[in-house]
Amino acid sequence: MGIQAVIFDIGNVLIEWNPEQFYDAEIGEERRKALFEQVDLHGMNDRVDRGEDFRRTVHDTAEAHPDHGEAIRLWHDRWIEMASPAIDQSVRLLRRLRANGVPVFALSNFGIDTFAQAETAYDFLGEFDRRYISGHKGVIKPDPAFYRMVEEDCGLPPEALLFTDDRADNIAMASSRGWQTHLFRGPQGWADRLVSEGLLAREQAA
Template structure:
């Protein structure tokens, strides 16, 4: 079926997002493994993605885990080093699609405050025709409500949506609604898929 709308996840599709990599460099892998085992940092971040305030949530977690207080606060103070950089090839493909008049939206688990910060740091993250953001809806992927919100706001037929995400569970939830999906494992595979769908020519995709 033809594709009328391309939907991008952001983290690990357009933006590197590698907290473990940041902490490995900052404190060493052994200490990082212990930190992530003793402090529920990813659960904390999911709460931010679901709408809890960024700084307050990090600070509250830091106080609850006094041994790791300074390290937890890095999620506030050095967030940009965890989130970035952009994946330039993915951004180029997004731009190539939009230059052909193909609508491109984002469907992302992202806190409202962290997204504002990310967009100020990397303006390419503003280059969508629209966005569905978990922190605004207070519901995260793969909950059905966030997919329904995109369908409602775009008016796109589910079977004509192509959704790009790096997590299989998020894609399964989209497939259950009839969406077409692509599991992102690097720009090369995405480039091939966009050509396969007839959305970009090989030359356009290569330029992207």
């Protein structure tokens, strides 16, 4: 059976996501290292991705760590600057797949409020045939329940799904369920995989 749908992660596949880089520019590397060592900001973000209120979650964390409160609030107040820029070649691949009639889905850990913000900045987020966003589902990758939701909703067999993600644990879970997978390490490698699967012509993969 061939590939019948292609599934994209969003962060670091279609949009760059590197909070550490943002904080290095804002407060300096030394202060950033201290902040991330003392405050579990990625754990905070996981709570948002599970559907907790974005502003309240960030502000509660800031209040719990007053020495870093101002810096922590940047996660909310300037979030869209952290989630940037778009990875243009990946966006072109998404659009060319759809132009070829290949269904394209999103499977991403993303908060309700943060995804709404991202939609205002990145029009391609509205171009998926199906979107599976963790904040709306109350579960995050790599929980197998999230992958099961995709399978049940789209009605396609696991082996007909080709999924790309930049995190090895997310890819490993998909592989364990029988999905076809590609560990994203840059858009050109992903383009080459799509060509090898016969989903894009070589000239479409630039």
